[in-house]
Amino acid sequence: MAMAMAHQHRESSSDSINRHLDAGKYVRYTGEQVEALERVYAECPKPSSLRRQQLIRDCPILSNIEPKQINVWFQNRRCQEKQRKEASRLQTVNRKMTVMNKLLMEENDRLQKQVSQLVCENGFMRQQLHTVC
Template sequence: MSEMSGMGCSHGGRGSKRGNGSGDPDGDCGKYTRYTAEQVEVLEKVFAECPKPTFSDRQEMIHNYSILSNLEPKQIKIWFQNRRCREKQKKEANNLQSVNKKLTAANKLLKEENDRLQKQVSHLVYENEYIRQQLENISLDVTNTSCEPAVNSLQYSLRASNDPSGLLLVAKETMTEFFSKATGTLVDWVQLPGMKVLIDVFK
């Protein structure tokens, strides 16, 4: 508000195409000019202390720094406007970069975890096949009555060593760990349809 009365600019950034008689009382500040390194240095210094100077702050700058005396107040205002814009863009770019870094790191971890789990699955499939074979062999032996006592004792010992409740416990713990890692939260073990088959094997 005070700026308008002070500068007498026709405003909201409207008005002329650059460099002609625009009716802008600030004169030919519409011409494109490159500020000198010294001017930029001073402006940067002020910006570091006060990124959003008021009208009177800007007037004061022009008075205090002779190197800025050839600049119009409007030019100072626009310089700070663009400078804030550049600062914001820089910050946003930095933020995006840091988010990108974090996501890349997370992606790497997930890939590693995925590899590890795939190997675990392969191993379990192999183990499952091995146990299935063992059980098939045992059931074949059971049909051979000539060595029934031996078979019974073998069956018993196998059952004992591979205690189904113990295996179930291991399976339960593995699933809990798996889901916990997969979801990032601790979950209760839930019996899935596919798992019922596995459990029935031991019944």
């Protein structure tokens, strides 16, 4: 009896794991499906639930994809676009900062040379002053 219950517990645990794996299954889209989704995305990056259902009805190539998965695709696509825009913005900022950094380093070098020259002049003048006194 105890062995039967342990066996039943193991079965229910593995069933639970299998259901969990099925629920989180990764959907791989074909090139044609991605093209169809991209066309819709270009028109409307955030389609309503009704629009997504209509898309599944109107586009046979998408008929085997759950509406929830299509929603996830659009969410991921919006996130990708946001990340691309942010990366582009940061690259622009980085280029500007690089130019600014170069200019500041050149100015710093120039000022350091000027300080060195003034220190030398100051030393020379002190020496002149001591020889006069």
